[in-house]
Amino acid sequence: MSLSRTLDRRAALRLFAGAGLGLTAAACAGPGGSGSGPSSGGSPSALATGGAVKGTVSFAHWRAEDKAVLAELVAAFTRQHPDAAVTQDISPSADYQSTALRRIRGSKTGDVFTAFRGAQFEQLVKAGVYAPLTGTPLVDAYQKNLIGPGTREGVVYGLPYQLVFNMPLANTDALDKAGHTSAPRDWDGFLQLLDDLKSKGYTPIAWPGGDSANAGQLLNVMVMNNAPGDDAFTRIESGRYKVTDDWFLTTLRQYAELTPYFQARATGSSTDAVTQLFAQGRAGLLATGSFQMAGVRALGAKFPFDLVAPITTTAAEARYEGVFNTTFILGVNSASTVQPAAYAFLEFLSDPEHAGRYADGTGQHVTVDGVEYTNADLKAVSPWLKRKTLLAPRFQFLDLDIRTAVENATVAVVGGTEPERAAEEAQRVIDQKRA
Structure with a gap:
């Protein structure tokens, strides 16, 4: 079926909020909201922005799939600034999560660098790696209600560049x-949808249960309406909630209900394997997120x-339709010896025209204000920019060991462990970490 098929064909699917769940058009915390955020006001940053734009800027990130598009943008940047150069230092996402601080500290690499929302961003802020951007005009290039994850105590340290939806990607031909x-x-x-997909010969859900970086993406939407509050995972980490509480046990029991609909050996499956399964048209849903569109x-x-x-609830009880995340938090290294060039490159990426080229080329929405998308896939899922969505809760965890324990409970259930036992084992790990 042609990709040019009109969006009206999907109106019932994409515009179900008003007629279906009866929810408002936009969540205060979501991309469609109008909430306020940090601005360029406040104390000026110590960041060197006014010097000569020269020298080689190291750009550290984890998006190997973006390398070619970023190379085109780098070429355009260096045409504007012939005395500057930019090299990409790319690590796999799992490696970047664990080694970025060691590699970026002292500006061995990463004059401009990225961070995952949550634990890694907090770690880098505490280490003093970011040159604060508060007071620079750059902040005003972004949608204010989306850049909070790059801010701490009113100081803008980084700018989340990507706006993604951490929820299953659907093959609408299969549906x-x-x-x-x-x-x-x-x-x-x-569950009826999954039954019907299975009856037509599809794997209903392709889930990367063996990939710790992506197995937990499904958890975002599994808890968004089950949790007693939007900060439930923060409360689990603090000890105010437990994974043995009824709401989380309900979630684990629902994972058990999903198990027959995952591909064979789901708990050992990699993201590459399930993406291939989905891309071949053999699966109805890919349980990762919109960030997989370009890869598919x-x-x-x-x-x-x-x-x-x-x-996961009744229609009347549902508070949210989906989840979003703002991540790929761009910042300038406080120890960089080429800060003016690093800032100029960040400024270049933040121009709506250039941000649009990045978005269209990588299949990812961005948080830069005023961007117009031409990519057909981005247009297809753009109605979600105005839906009632929750900021992806799995990134509330600041202790990665606790997050892993919680996510491993879901993998254990899919692997055959009783939900109550999986919850108890996870809670023991959490209690040990908090002791």
Whole structure:
């Protein structure tokens, strides 16, 4: 089926909020919200921005799939600033998560660098690696309600560049064949969708249970309506909530219900393997997120995309339709010897025209204000920019060992462990970490 198929064909699926869940058009915390955020006001930054734009800027990040698009942008930047150069220092995401601080500290690499929202960003702020951006005009280039994850105590340290939706990516041709042109409104409806996909020969959900970086993406939407509050994972880490509480046990039991719909050997599956399964048109849903769209296209997929989040409650009880995240937090190294050039490169990436080129080329929405998208896939999922969405809760964890224990409980359940036992084992790890 052609990618040029009109969006009206998917109206029922993409615009189910008003008629289905009866929710407002935009969450205060979501990308469609109008909430305020940090501005360029306040004390000036000590960042050197006014010097000569020269020298070689090392750009440290984890998005190898963005290398070619970024290389084009680097070429355009150096045409504007012929005395400057930019090299990309790319590590796999798991390695970047564990080694970035050691490599960036002291500016051995990463004059401009990125950070994951949550634990890694907090770690880098505490280490003093960021040159604060408060007081620079750069901050005003971004949508204020989306850059909070790069701010601490009113100081802007970094600017989240990517806006992604951490929820299952859908093959809407498969959904059509299964008889579903509207999104499920409740848990029973979601299970019915999976049954219908399975009856048509599809793997209903491709889930990378063996990849710690992405296995937990599904958890974001599994708890968004089950949790008693938006900060539930923060409360688990602090000890105010436990994973043995009823709401989380409900979530684990729902993972058990999903188990027959995952691919074989799901708990050992890599992201590459399930992405390939989905790209081949053999799976209805890919349980990672919108950030996989470009990768799926690169594998030759021709079918149209949408996003479908499981609603784990009744329609009346649901507070959110999906989840989003703002990440890939860009910053300038406080120890960089080429700060004017590093700042100029960050400024270049933050121009709406250049940010649009990045977005269209990588299949990722951005937080820069005023960007217009031409990428067909970005346009297809753009209605989610105005939906009632929750900031992805898994990144509330600042202790990665605690986050891993919680996420491992879901993997254990899919592997056959009783939910109560999986929760108890996870809680023991959490209690030990907090002791």
